[in-house]
Amino acid sequence: MENEAKIDIKSLSLDELQKKLREFGQPAYRARQIIDWLNTKRVTSFEEMTNLPRDLRAELGKQFAFGKIDIVRVLGSQDTTRKFLFRLNDENLIETVLIPASPALYGAKSDRRTICISTQVGCAYGCKFCASGLEGFSRNLRPNEIVDQIVAVERETEEKIDNIVFMGMGEPLANLDNLMRAIRIINAPWGLGIGARRITVSTSGLAPQIRKLADEPLQIRVAISLHGATDEVRDQIMPINRKYNIDTLLSACDYYVSRKKQRLTFEYILIAGVNDAEEQAHLLARHARRLSAKVNLIPYNTVEGLLWSRPSRNRQEKFLSILRAEGIPATLRREKGHDIDAACGQLRLQTKRELQVL
Ligand code: SAH
Numbered sequence: 001m002e003n004e005a006k007i008d009i010k011s012l013s014l015d016e017l018q019k020k021l022r023e024f025g026q027p028a029y030r031a032r033q034i035i036d037w038l039n040t041k042r043v044t045s046f047e048e049m050t051n052l053p054r055d056l057r058a059e060l061g062k063q064f065a066f067g068k069i070d071i072v073r074v075l076g077s078q079d080t081t082r083k084f085l086f087r088l089n090d091e092n093l094i095e096t097v098l099i100p101a102s103p104a105l106y107g108a109k110s111d112r113r114t115i116c117i118s119t120q121v122g123c124a125y126g127c128k129f130c131a132s133g134l135e136g137f138s139r140n141l142r143p144n145e146i147v148d149q150i151v152a153v154e155r156e157t158e159e160k161i162d163n164i165v166f167m168g169m170g171e172p173l174a175n176l177d178n179l180m181r182a183i184r185i186i187n188a189p190w191g192l193g194i195g196a197r198r199i200t201v202s203t204s205g206l207a208p209q210i211r212k213l214a215d216e217p218l219q220i221r222v223a224i225s226l227h228g229a230t231d232e233v234r235d236q237i238m239p240i241n242r243k244y245n246i247d248t249l250l251s252a253c254d255y256y257v258s259r260k261k262q263r264l265t266f267e268y269i270l271i272a273g274v275n276d277a278e279e280q281a282h283l284l285a286r287h288a289r290r291l292s293a294k295v296n297l298i299p300y301n302t303v304e305g306l307l308w309s310r311p312s313r314n315r316q317e318k319f320l321s322i323l324r325a326e327g328i329p330a331t332l333r334r335e336k337g338h339d340i341d342a343a344c345g346q347l348r349l350q351t352k353r354e355l356q357v358l
């Protein structure tokens with residue numbers, strides 16, 4: 001594909017763009033003008049950058065790609081979780097979920113709009129319960145494809161997004177360079193201007209990359225997908241645990257905590273008969289205490305073709321009460337979007353299956 005070799009203009013930082021323009025013999029203010037077209041006016045072609053000389057627009061077109069992502073499907077309604085399926089320039093599909101934090105029960109607007117974005121097409125980590133891992137890994141998303149999910153959803157909904165979670169498809173820390181580039185653009189005042197504390201990266205436990213993240217200056221938040229408090233349980237459902245077991249993972253978390261002010265969050269999906277025993281809750285509490293971490297319990301979302309299911313409501317509450325009795329700040333997500341297959345990777349899988357049937 002012609003564009004493949006070129007860097008996308010939207011993947012560059014302001015500094016990098018300034019440097020490139022100097023190389024073209026252009027004054028420095030041109031970089032600001034371009035960034036303004038991209039991030040404030042949000043045009044979709046170089047031709048629309050009407051305050052740039054025509055030659056420069058042509059030169060930019062030769063030097064850089066200007067990718068776009070197209071919405072293929074939207075599920076859900078204005079007041080609930082909405083799910084977007086996007087087609088990338090190379091026809092790959094990815095998905096993004098928009099979650100109103102407090103459902104607009106009385107028609108009022110919710111106070112926070114959280115977007116859950118993807119970082120890869122598919123996922124190589126193959127967690128046994130997850131739809132994203134089911135069809136393996138295709139490729140990393142580029143920085144512009146990560147940021148464009150936010151821009152496209154804001155354009156479609158005409159609402160500003162103020163909270164970002166990297167919990168869509170893929171393992172963000174397996175695409176660390178592009179992830180960090182995207183986060184710098186999302187955070188920068190010349191970019192999307194979203195505060196670092198409103199950006200959360202979720203990982204299945206890539207211990208060396210957690211250490212790298214700890215050395216980054218940005219105060220973003222990190223969530224660890226633990227889903228099991230012992231190697232025995234984790235080995236069953238998360239192949240990554242054979243590479244970085246709980247000890248290795250928790251020492252990387254120790255390092256993170258020693259370097260950062262932000263608390264870590266443990267995500268823990270409750271899966272019936274797999275990780276919901278009381279003993280797991282006690283051990284999870286011990287890990288959380290060691291790191292002063294919070295725990296976010298998530299009842300498992302069924303995935304078509306997989307046999308796992310969520311525990312009964314009673315059992316979920318019991319697990320929560322053990323953590324609380326141990327003094328751990330814990331929440332049980334009464335999660336939204338169960339009805340529209342909101343867990344990561346599910347809409348894409350469903351659409352691909354439908355397309356295969358057609
Ligand atoms: N790869 C990263 C981020 C994407 S997954 C990670 O694993 O953390 C984001 C979260 O969704 C993870 O905690 C993951 O375990 C969870 N998840 C995956 N499938 C799910 C399902 N069917 N129901 C509920 N949560 C699920």
Ligand code: SF4
Nearest residue numbers: 123125127130133204
């Ligand atoms: Fe990949 Fe995360 Fe799904 Fe595991 S849970 S397969 S790491 S996306």
